[in-house]
Amino acid sequence: MTSTAQTKAKIILRGRKVVGGCAEGEAIVTHETISGWGGIDPKSGTIIERRHEIRGQSFKDKVLVFPGAKGSSAWSHYFHLARLSDAAPKAMLFNKMTTKVALGAVVTHAPAMTGFDRNPLEVIESGDWVKVDADNGVVEVTKR
Amino acid sequence: MRLTEAERAMLDGHYGPAKARAMDLLVRYGEALGAERLVKTKNVAGTVGSATPFMRAYAERGFDAVFSEFNLDSREVVETPPMEVGTCQLISGIDMRNWQHQGVSRELVETQERSERFFASRGVKMMATCTPYQVGNVPVRDEHCAWMESSAVVYCNAVLGARTNTEGRESTGAASLTGRIPYWGYHCPEMRRATDLVDVRVPVSNMLEWGLLGYHVGEVVQDEVPALAGVCGSAEPAWLKHFGAAASSSGGIEMYHIAGITPEAPDLETAFGGNKPRRVFDYNKNERRSAYENLNSSARDSAVNFVMLGCPHVSAEQLVQIAALLDGKRLNGNCALWVHAPRDIRDSAQSRAAADTIRRAGAIVMSDTCPAISRAMPPGTAVVATDSAKQAHYLPALTGVQTWFGSLDDCVEAATSGRWSGELR
Numbered sequence: 001m002t003s004t005a006q007t008k009a010k011i012i013l014r015g016r017k018v019v020g021g022c023a024e025g026e027a028i029v030t031h032e033t034i035s036g037w038g039g040i041d042p043k044s045g046t047i048i049e050r051r052h053e054i055r056g057q058s059f060k061d062k063v064l065v066f067p068g069a070k071g072s073s074a075w076s077h078y079f080h081l082a083r084l085s086d087a088a089p090k091a092m093l094f095n096k097m098t099t100k101v102a103l104g105a106v107v108t109h110a111p112a113m114t115g116f117d118r119n120p121l122e123v124i125e126s127g128d129w130v131k132v133d134a135d136n137g138v139v140e141v142t143k144r
Numbered sequence: 145m146r147l148t149e150a151e152r153a154m155l156d157g158h159y160g161p162a163k164a165r166a167m168d169l170l171v172r173y174g175e176a177l178g179a180e181r182l183v184k185t186k187n188v189a190g191t192v193g194s195a196t197p198f199m200r201a202y203a204e205r206g207f208d209a210v211f212s213e214f215n216l217d218s219r220e221v222v223e224t225p226p227m228e229v230g231t232c233q234l235i236s237g238i239d240m241r242n243w244q245h246q247g248v249s250r251e252l253v254e255t256q257e258r259s260e261r262f263f264a265s266r267g268v269k270m271m272a273t274c275t276p277y278q279v280g281n282v283p284v285r286d287e288h289c290a291w292m293e294s295s296a297v298v299y300c301n302a303v304l305g306a307r308t309n310t311e312g313r314e315s316t317g318a319a320s321l322t323g324r325i326p327y328w329g330y331h332c333p334e335m336r337r338a339t340d341l342v343d344v345r346v347p348v349s350n351m352l353e354w355g356l357l358g359y360h361v362g363e364v365v366q367d368e369v370p371a372l373a374g375v376c377g378s379a380e381p382a383w384l385k386h387f388g389a390a391a392s393s394s395g396g397i398e399m400y401h402i403a404g405i406t407p408e409a410p411d412l413e414t415a416f417g418g419n420k421p422r423r424v425f426d427y428n429k430n431e432r433r434s435a436y437e438n439l440n441s442s443a444r445d446s447a448v449n450f451v452m453l454g455c456p457h458v459s460a461e462q463l464v465q466i467a468a469l470l471d472g473k474r475l476n477g478n479c480a481l482w483v484h485a486p487r488d489i490r491d492s493a494q495s496r497a498a499a500d501t502i503r504r505a506g507a508i509v510m511s512d513t514c515p516a517i518s519r520a521m522p523p524g525t526a527v528v529a530t531d532s533a534k535q536a537h538y539l540p541a542l543t544g545v546q547t548w549f550g551s552l553d554d555c556v557e558a559a560t561s562g563r564w565s566g567e568l569r
Contacts, residue, residue, distance in 0.1 A: 097178065
């Protein structure tokens, strides 16, 4: 098999729908859990937690790949505010299911998935192009 | 997800548009979780406020619009009906009496006043505290609840033996109109069992010690379910309140057991439900010392401008205790002291004398909020002292101030002398 600029390697992940729909975009990946309240600026979608791996980067219009949620019960409210500020991610892919991340994904209204056959944190890197088909449980990753 | 006939009827709009929107959200949320069904609840603790500038701007569209969008995740604006089940308001961002001290604008306060009247008329109990269990909302054992606020959730599960997950603004809104919440997580008996064992090898018998223990346990256990062994004697409600708040700040603990003390742990075997501990941790002198140092890692300057007490909000007993320490004293001219209490405790007859004593010393009895939520502190605050591990955890991160953590005595001493002299004894 040859790999050229036109036919870059594609990786397929399968998982479970959390919120249905299809979306595609550039990946933003963090290996650290994300806080809502005190962790993101909902107006810009920027991670603001001190000492966070991707502090200062925004998930706005990107496919956010992260381990899961932590912190305050206002998690969903802050992602809800991000959606109303047009700063929400295009899709969310995460590993650990909790009530915080489930409700947050639901009110973000973006396609979301979990329960993958391979760890997305090991497969996807920031900058990769990611197509999410949550309805069919398929994620297609094109390495940058 | 399987729905009962009554739930299906709500979803189909037989009980009006607001309940249909609420049930639609619960179905989407339940399916996101992978829950198979909903469970009935009569006890909801959530938030309906509009106490931030963003929310105030939104509230100009009316409070039905606020509730539809932020409590039901509904783009369509629906009329807010009376709450179907017992629903209380948790902590908010504005002290409705002392807002001038917070530097809040009159406009924001007026919006919040209108909001409180609107939602109170729909049956929301305006407790305005992070500790609804201190002012009359005390679920019975095994009762299914839908609560927000991490320190209240962990108290509800571990100390009261009632059952709740960490809910959010939208799920509690939907629960308040339907009396339903997804049956998942800590509603299920098997999920409440201990996973990790913590051997407590130093005595814990005051607020400071329980805060240190909680801070360490949260750090090592993260969001699993710890069981503590080796805690001798009894534990006061205020200590467990502090322990849970600390553990849910450094980690994400929503449930814990203390053998011989908490209701689902008559002994360790029962707490683990026959399972073996996955991990075992020691809590000894070194762990105690490192919890203290971590909590004080932001602090350098000994000149203290602001002493914060009452996180989580104080009980009536704690208010009396603080008053006794301040009786006949005056605060240092460069230092403010705010004590945070539920409004129902601040206003109660038994607390009035204590609150007067605290005010005579130059301190303020605040309610409805706290500095971590409001991000409001006395002007010019650079160095804070607090007896709350949760506040010491969040304030430096949220506001950039240095924060000393210590005992209540250390904090009162700092407020009267203007200098921090606390240490781990």
